[in-house]
Amino acid sequence: MAKDKLRRFAEFLNFPNCFDYPKHLKGKWKQEYFKNNNPIVLELACGKGEYTVALAAAFPEKNFIGIDIKSNRMWVGARMALAAKQENAAFARLIIEKLEEHFEKGEVSEIWITFPDPFPKDRHEKHRLTHPRFLKVYQEVLPANGLINFKTDDDGLFNYTEELFKQLGIAPIQVVRDVHGTEEADAYVRDISTHYEKLFRGRGRTIKFMKFLLPAQLPEVK
Ligand SMILES: C[S@@+](CC[C@H](N)C(=O)[O-])C[C@H]1O[C@@H](n2cnc3c(N)ncnc32)[C@H](O)[C@@H]1O
Numbered sequence: 631m632a633k634d635k636l637r638r639f640a641e642f643l644n645f646p647n648c649f650d651y652p653k654h655l656k657g658k659w660k661q662e663y664f665k666n667n668n669p670i671v672l673e674l675a676c677g678k679g680e681y682t683v684a685l686a687a688a689f690p691e692k693n694f695i696g697i698d699i700k701s702n703r704m705w706v707g708a709r710m711a712l713a714a715k716q717e718n719a720a721f722a723r724l725i726i727e728k729l730e731e732h733f734e735k736g737e738v739s740e741i742w743i744t745f746p747d748p749f750p751k752d753r754h755e756k757h758r759l760t761h762p763r764f765l766k767v768y769q770e771v772l773p774a775n776g777l778i779n780f781k782t783d784d785d786g787l788f789n790y791t792e793e794l795f796k797q798l799g800i801a802p803i804q805v806v807r808d809v810h811g812t813e814e815a816d817a818y819v820r821d822i823s824t825h826y827e828k829l830f831r832g833r834g835r836t837i838k839f840m841k842f843l844l845p846a847q848l849p850e851v852k
Contacts, residue, residue, distance in 0.1 A: 634702075635702045638701065638702040638705040639701055639702060641705060642701040642702070642704065642705045642708065642721075642723070643701075645705075645708050645709075645712060645721075646712075647708055647711055647712060647716075647719060647720045647721060648701070648704065648705075648708050648720070648721045648722070648723075649720065649721070649722040649723070650701070650722075650723050651722075651723065651724050651732070652722055652724070652732055653731050653732055655732065656731065656732050656733060656734055656737075657733075657734035657737060659693070659695070659733070659737060660693070660737075663720060664693045664717070664718065664720075666693070668691055668692050668693050668718070669692050669693065669739035669740065670692075670693045670694075670695060670733075670737060670738050670739055670740075671685065671689075671692050671693065671694050671695070671738070671739060671740040671741070671742065672694075672695050672696075672697055672729075672733075672738055672740070672741050672742065672771075673685075673694065673695070673696045673697065673741075673742045673744055674697050674726050674741060674742065674743050674744075674746070674759065675697070675698060675726065675743060675744060675745070675746045675747070675759060676696035676697055676698045676703075676704065676707065676721070676744060677698060677700075677703045677704075677744070677745070677824060677825055677826065678703050678704070678706040678707050678824070678825050679696035679698075679703075679704055679706065679707025679708070679710075679711075679719075679721060680707065680744075680822060680823065680824045680825065681694075681696075681742050681744050681822055681824065682694045682695070682696035682707055682711070682719055682721070683707050683710045683711050683714070683716070683719060684818070684822040685742075685818065685822070686711065686716045686718045686719035687714065687716065688818055689718075690718060692718065692739075692740075693718045693719075693720075694718060694719045694720070695719075695720045695721065695722055696708075696719075696720070696721045696722070697721075697722050697723075697724060697726060697729075698721075698723065699723060699724070699725055699726075700723075701721075701723045704721040704723065707719075707721060708721045726759065726764065726767065727764075727767060729767050729768070729770065729771050730767065730770035730771055733770075733771040734771070735770060735771060735773075736771075736772070736773040737771060738771040738772050738776070739772070739773070739776065739777070740772075740776065740777045740778070740779070741768055741772065741776065741777070741778045741779070742778075742779045742780075742781070743759050743760070743778065743779070743780045743781070744781050744824050744826075744827075745781060745782055745783065745824055745826040745827060745830075746758070746759040746760075746782065746787070748782070748784035748786055748787040749787075750784075750786050750787075755790075758787060758790065758791075760780065760787070760790070760791040760794065761794075762794070762798070762848065762851060765798075765844060765848060766848075768844055769844060769846065769848075772844060774845065774846035775843040775844065775845060775846070776843065776844050777841065777842075777843060777844075778841070778842055778843075778844055779819075779839070779840075779841050780839070780840045780841075780842075781809070781819065781824075781827070781837065781838070781839045782837075782838055783826070783827065783830035783831070783835040783836070783837055783838070784835075785838075788838045788840070791840065792805070792840075794851065795842065797849075797851045798848050798849060798851060799845075799849065800842055800843075800844070800845065800848075801842075802840050802841060802842040803841045803842055803843065804839070804840065804841040805838075805839075805840050806819070806838065806839040806840075807836070807838055808836050808837070808838070809836075809837040809838065809839050810831070810836075810837055811836065815839055819839050
């Protein structure tokens, strides 16, 4: 298993659609990598990158980049994108906290956050990907009122996010509490399933989705 992981690490570094801490591409992703002026969409905590690959196929007029710290997971999506000859999909190994070292302000048009670790303990709140600390990171790369899509199985994380957004004055554009049990969600929210999504649905969890615009300024919360 460890050997397989090491092989994937090595291959990831050599794949033409994969990057390891690509600080040199900051502000230059469209010009130097995608070679077009299409909007860039990030999938954060992408794991195997199911959203990156599926959205890249569905929306050829946009560029997609899966972001994760584990390259052996992204290797799966990167291989699929290469096999499908997707020129609008890429993967970058980097720490989400350091997004602004890899993207210019406004270089990213939209963000997906797919099944992030929920960090249920109060003392770990600041690690949740919807915590104000992370919202500030996203503000550094999005334009004002940039679009964020958030999908999770975790009730605690979803409720926390809703409560926080009330305090911050963020009114989500769409909240879907049962993605697969209703017709409320768009097809690409319903029909694309990630590895963790399948795992948690198999355990009877209900999948939740929220879409919101991130304002340029946020009030301080206690
Ligand atoms: C629960 S998994 C979800 C993976 C995938 N989105 C899915 O639904 O199958 C969470 C992912 O977040 C990644 N991750 C956690 N913290 C991170 C960070 N600070 N920066 C980059 N990736 C992170 C982990 O490596 C892991 O792949």
